Amino acid sequence: MISKRLLHLAQLSAVGFTGYLIGQQDNSNRDDSVVVNGKKLSSLPALPIFGTVSAATPYAEGGKSKDRVTEIMKYGFPGLDNVRSYDDFVLSYDRRTRVPHWVFEHITKEHISKNDAVDRSKCDFKPDESIHPFFRSQNADYKGSGFDRGHMAAAGNHRLAQQHVDQTFYLTNMAPQVGQGFNRDSWNRLEKHVRKLTKVYNNVYCCTGPLYLPRKEADGKSYVKYQVIGANTVAVPTHFYKVVVCEAGDGSLHMESYVMPNQRLPDETPVSSYMVPPETIEKAAGLLFFDKIHRSKLTTINGKKV
DNA sequence: TTTGTTGT
Numbered sequence: 001m002i003s004k005r006l007l008h009l010a011q012l013s014a015v016g017f018t019g020y021l022i023g024q025q026d027n028s029n030r031d032d033s034v035v036v037n038g039k040k041l042s043s044l045p046a047l048p049i050f051g052t053v054s055a056a057t058p059y060a061e062g063g064k065s066k067d068r069v070t071e072i073m074k075y076g077f078p079g080l081d082n083v084r085s086y087d088d089f090v091l092s093y094d095r096r097t098r099v100p101h102w103v104f105e106h107i108t109k110e111h112i113s114k115n116d117a118v119d120r121s122k123c124d125f126k127p128d129e130s131i132h133p134f135f136r137s138q139n140a141d142y143k144g145s146g147f148d149r150g151h152m153a154a155a156g157n158h159r160l161a162q163q164h165v166d167q168t169f170y171l172t173n174m175a176p177q178v179g180q181g182f183n184r185d186s187w188n189r190l191e192k193h194v195r196k197l198t199k200v201y202n203n204v205y206c207c208t209g210p211l212y213l214p215r216k217e218a219d220g221k222s223y224v225k226y227q228v229i230g231a232n233t234v235a236v237p238t239h240f241y242k243v244v245v246c247e248a249g250d251g252s253l254h255m256e257s258y259v260m261p262n263q264r265l266p267d268e269t270p271v272s273s274y275m276v277p278p279e280t281i282e283k284a285a286g287l288l289f290f291d292k293i294h295r296s297k298l299t300t301i302n303g304k305k306v
Numbered sequence: 307t308t309t310g311t312t313g314t
Contacts, residue, residue: 148310184309
C-alpha cells in the first residue's frame with residue numbers, strides 16, 4: 001500500500017529540488033564588505049569595523065554549542081530553511097505549515113542511558129518564542145484536535161541533561177500525529193528501534209520529518225490533501241520519515257530509511273516493512289540527506305549491501 | 307518503558 005502511494009511522487013521532485021538550488025545560489029553572491037567614509041572595508045575577523053561587535057566577544061558557552069551543532073550536522077544539512085539549533089538537536093522550521101521540515105539528532109549510548117537527574121514529567125509543551133508570532137504554533141492549536149503533539153526529536157534521545165529534554169518540548173519540534181496506533185505505538189516502536197542501534201553502533205545520526213504525499217482521487221488526478229488544525233492552521237502531515245546513518249567501530253557506515261503513514265497502524269507489522277529507498281524520501285521532501293557521504297561509501301542501505 | 311490527552 002505504501003509503495004503504491006510513493007509511486008506518485010514524480011511531480012513533487014522538480015519543485016523541491018529547484019527551490020533548494022535557487023536558495024544555494026543566492027548565498028554565493030554574498031558580499032560582506034562595508035563602506036565607511038567612502039572606503040570599502042572588508043570585515044576581517046580581527047578588525048572590527050564598528051567596534052560594537054568584536055572577535056573578543058565572550059564565546060565560552062556559544063563556542064561549546066557551536067561545536068555540538070557541527071557534531072550533529074557532521075554529514076550535511078538536508079536544507080537551509082529557517083534553521084534553529086538547540087543544545088542537543090537541530091531543526092529546520094517550515095513557517096507555511098507550522099511544522100518542521102526536518103529535525104537532526106546525534107545519538108550515542110550516553111544520550112539515552114538512564115539518568116536520575118532528568119525527569120520527563122517536569123517538561124511542558126511550549127511555543128517557541130524565536131519564531132515570528134505569525135508563524136508560531138500554540139498549544140491551543142493542538143487542544144481538542146484529536147492529534148498528539150508528536151516529538152520529531154524524541155524526548156528519550158536527550159537524557160544527558162534536563163535542559164536537553166526540556167528543549168525537545170518546544171512546539172517547533174512537534175507535528176500533529178495520530179495518537180493511538182501511531183505516535184504511542186508503531187512510531188514509538190520505530191523510535192525505540194533507532195535507540196537500540198546505539199547498542200551496536202558508536203554513533204547514530206537521525207533525521208526525522210513530515211511528508212505531504214499526493215493521492216489519486218476519484219477523478220483520476222493526484223492531489224496533495226492534508227488537514228490543518230487550530231487558529232494557526234498547523235498542517236497534519238500525511239506521513240513521517242526517518243533517515244538514519246550509523247557509524248560502526250570499524251568506521252563503516254550503514255543507512256536505514258523509513259516512511260510511515262500518519263494513521264492507526266497494526267501492531268503486528270514489523271518496523272522493517274516500512275523501509276523505503278532514501279531517494280524516494282528525498283524527492284518527496286525536497287531535501288538531500290547525508291549529502292556529505294557519497295552513497296558508495298555506505299556499506300549497507302536498509303540492510304542490503306550497496 | 308515511552309508515547310501522549312483529557313477531565314476534575
